[in-house]
Amino acid sequence: MKTAIKQIIHDALEKARQAGELELSSFPEIVVEKPKDEKMGDFSTNIAMTLARSERKSPKVIAESVARHLENGELSQAVVAGPGFINIKMSREFFLERLRNVVTQGEDFGKSDAGQGIKILIExxxxxxxxxxxxxxxxxxxxxxxxxxxxxxxxxxxxxxxxxxxxxxxxxxxxxxxxxxxxxxxxxxxxxxxxxxxxxxxxxxxxxxxxxxxxxxxxxxxxxxxxxxxxxxxxxxxxxxxxxxxxxxxxxxxxxxxxxxxxDKSVEKAVDWLRSQGHVYEKDGAVWLKSSAFDDDKDRVIVKQTGERTYFCSDIAYHQNKIKRGFKKIINLMGADHHGYVPRMEAVLEAMGYDKKIFKILLVxxxxxxxxxxxxxxxxxxxxxxxxxxxxxxxxxxxxxxxxxxxxxxxHLDFDLELAKKETPDNPVFYIQYAHARICSIFRAAEEKGVLYDRSVDLSPLRDDEEFAIIQAILAFPEIVEKSARALEVHRISHYLLDLVSRFHGYYSRHRVISDDELLTQARLFLLDALRITIRNGFELMGISSPEKM
RNA sequence: GCGCCCAUGGCUCAGCUGGAUAGAGCGACGGUUUGCGGAACCGUAGGUCGCAGGUUCGAGUCCUGCUGGGCGCACCA
CATH class of the missing domain: 3.40.50.620 (HUPs)
Known part of the structure; x- marks a missing residue:
């Protein structure tokens, strides 16, 4: 969704440049976010502020210029606010069209090609x-x-x-x-x-x-x-x-x-290879890796006096093996008590001539x-x-x-066993699962009443602000997944779902989905279908079930 | 002693590559139900973002120092 907005802003910048209002020797990265207050608009960009220095103009002037050139069939309003933010409102069609896509994609909704098929190993x-x-x-x-x-x-x-x-x-x-x-x-x-x-x-x-x-x-x-x-x-x-x-x-x-x-002699070969590279020496009857040459605190023993290899020694061979298998990124999860291990592993990779950036240790x-x-x-x-x-x-x-x-x-995580068992809204799992079950229940009720739900339904009856807030939240899902992947942070998904679902509960208590207005009923069912898909897909990423009844 | 992580309302935590008036939930207090699941919703109170400097147009976010807490510093993993 945001990529579409970025494109629109990009076009506006280009027009401003052609009109001679901006220099733009290079195009900056465009950052689109949600405004602090939803009332201010659907999206906002700080592009004018980031350009202020290179353009040698005040952010406000730049923002005005960009906003003037912001035009697009799907855009309904662009206003300059605060120190130079440009707040953008999109048309209802913009969102409804994308909402339709959510239901079409079904369980694939949330997928992206952000990773570009890069080979990653996570241990x-x-x-x-x-x-x-x-x-x-x-x-x-x-x-x-x-x-x-x-x-x-x-x-x-x-x-x-x-x-x-x-x-x-x-x-x-x-x-x-x-x-x-x-x-x-x-x-x-x-x-x-x-x-x-x-x-x-x-x-x-x-x-x-x-x-x-x-x-x-x-x-x-x-x-x-x-x-x-x-x-x-x-x-x-x-x-x-x-x-x-x-x-x-x-x-x-x-x-x-x-x-x-x-x-398969990998360990032996790895040691021999390190020795041939001069990264290894003997002292006190043991074999040491010169890890201190690569930012480790001290050198590490890889073969003990007794002739036994240390675990660290086989870890060297193991990580060499990982890289040889063609992984471009290697992620290891470890308990935080093992954090002292990080520098020596990075040292190993550097000693083997690999960029330590391909290696990422996540401490839990x-x-x-x-x-x-x-x-x-x-x-x-x-x-x-x-x-x-x-x-x-x-x-x-x-x-x-x-x-x-x-x-x-x-x-640190405080895991409250009593809370985890509760079936009340204090317990976020149940709160989210309940929303899913509630939606399913609405669909059951609709079916009983003989309401036809059909995915080609006209969505234009959706016009409430709350509905559009939910739609926007739904459409943010793929971006949440991407960010979560890039930052390697899972908790974003759970926070996202909680926010999404609380919007729904509020909406539900104020609006009837099934009413005498058949067109509105169908459009709202469509919205709930998209919402249900999003909850399921989000929970699927967390490995949590989405029950239809509780 | 050295190193890594953490510090945000009474409690548990968010805060995306620095951006607009710092947000949730719980707890506290007060409300909401003839209809789709009240297993829900709405409102009020509550914060010098540990402390002190610095960088910046702008710092909860980046840098330095300090304080407090967790963890680690093996020829153990």
């Missing part, structure tokens, strides 16, 4: 397969998955990926923890080490092994047991993670195993669960739940996703 969650997903992972999962949906909608060629840390020390601890619990369950007295995984789920896995294998491992030496226990526990936990995610409506295009990078801040205003303890020890699956089973997928997505991801 998120990537929790170690050493335990179930907790609430923090849930936020990352919701944000990552929604971003993936948004970026696709905005025309990027997007792939999503989960990186599985399935090798290394953590896996050994996992295997050993399971093995110890196994022996314990078989009746041995075990002193369980503090640095092992103590969660109850380990006992569950151990007892599954007992079910399948009995006492087979009881009298074997540790070395002979660990590989089996490690793999069994990992597979079991990973299956659980996949299940939790899929129930949370989060899916990945690819699950990438760290182990595969060792199997912490989640505090609140129950009745009190913070729920997040410690593993406490009886209070903290896993994603528990939260989802309490409040449902829709509410959980909405709450994770309602705030900018770089601020």
């Amino acid at each position: 998120f969650v990537s929790a170690n397969p050493t335990g179930p997903l907790h609430v923090g992972h849930g936020r990352g999962a919701a944000v990552g998955d929604a971003l993936a949906r948004i970026l696709k909608k905005a025309g990027y060629d997007l792939s999503s990926e989960y990186y599985i840390n399935d090798v290394g020390n953590q896996m050994n601890f996992l295997g050993r923890s399971t093995w110890l619990r196994y022996r314990e369950l078989m009746g041995e007295a075990i002193e369980f080490p503090d640095n092992h995984y103590r969660g109850d789920y380990i006992k569950g896995i151990a007892s599954e092994i007992i079910d399948q294998k009995g006492d087979e491992f009881l009298n074997k030496p540790e070395e002979d047991c660990i590989p089996f226990f490690r793999k069994f526990a990992k597979d079991n936990i990973l299956k659980g993670i996949e299940k939790d995610l899929s129930e949370f409506r989060v899916s990945f295009d690819n699950w990438f195993s760290e182990e595969s990078l060792y199997e 801040q912490f989640v505090s669960l609140l129950r009745a205003g009190e913070k729920v303890s997040m410690s593993t020890r406490s009886g209070e739940f903290e896993t994603l699956a528990d939260v989802v089973s309490e409040v449902g997928v829709d509410a959980a996703r909405y709450f994770f997505l309602m705030r900018s991801s770089d601020t």
Whole structure:
């Protein structure tokens, strides 16, 4: 919608230039926004202010000149206001024509080619397969998955990926923890080490092994047991993670195993290559990457004294692999507690000769669960739940996703469990879903009354200001999606939907949709159809359902 | 000590690449219902945008310093 306005302004600038009123050695970028107050107009531009300096004229004079040349069949008024804003009103036809398009596009409404098919990889969650997903992972999962949906909608060629840390020390601890619990369950007295995984789920896995294998491992030496226990526990936990995610409506295009990078020698090759470039040196029996040469605080060990590779080392190979797969932009979501990791990853990319701008790490801040205003303890020890699956089973997928997505991801999130469950307008998910259900209900009522709804209906009976405010809000949706994609900010969608829907609730309470005026009824049904489509499409981007009845 | 993030009405938060009189929701107070879902709507009160400088025609937004809070500074991830 705004691109049309930009074009009109552009034409006016051109005319002003031809008339000798403006120099315009270069055309500035035209910014179109909504005026502060809707009464001032449909759109406004500050173009005169940005031109003031280069034109050496006051913004007011420039604005007057541009406004004079603003003419277009679809434009109804252009006035200069304030320090030099040009406020523009468009004709009703301008909006109605575009509204018609919304219904024609249906579920495609909101799509754009802003991304120009650029290949993007987004990696998120990537929790170690050493335990179930907790609430923090849930936020990352919701944000990552929604971003993936948004970026696709905005025309990027997007792939999503989960990186599985399935090798290394953590896996050994996992295997050993399971093995110890196994022996314990078989009746041995075990002193369980503090640095092992103590969660109850380990006992569950151990007892599954007992079910399948009995006492087979009881009298074997540790070395002979660990590989089996490690793999069994990992597979079991990973299956659980996949299940939790899929129930949370989060899916990945690819699950990438760290182990595969060792199997195909990628890690070895990456280290050799870095060494050949002189980015690597040996000290204290370990191999170090000179990351400090690329703005990291210090150099980082990639091969330990023991000969084991660090996780950072395989991450190098992993990110090299991502780039080699042709991704032009690589997005990683991480918990904010890992932010110290950012400079060293950027250093790696620079060391490999890539522009670090292709790499974007999004830090997702912490989640505090609140129950009745009190913070729920997040410690593993406490009886209070903290896993994603528990939260989802309490409040449902829709509410959980909405709450994770309602705030900018770089601020801490207070997740109020009681509020999430409420079926009142305080709860934004229900408020929005209710609007959708209400619209569907109106359509049901119309059908009962025998009102014919047909998409080719004449829209000219729509003339109320409130109706046009809603239409404009609907038509802004593709721009919201684009901005959300560009800024990688999901919360804009939820704020947008809330605003959109509150306009509808107000409108609904003041106007009857179904009336004796058949033409008006049909036109209003059309408007509601477009609105319903917009709500659905917006919720779809957030992975939230749009129920027809509640 | 060093680094990253945050700071906007009583509470939770928006504020798009700096733009017009800083906006919502909750809570508080007061209203609204013969009709399509009251699971809703309308109104009132409430803010030195943490503090101090700076850049700019213009700063909640950018820069510097400070204060307060969160997080991180491993041959752990």
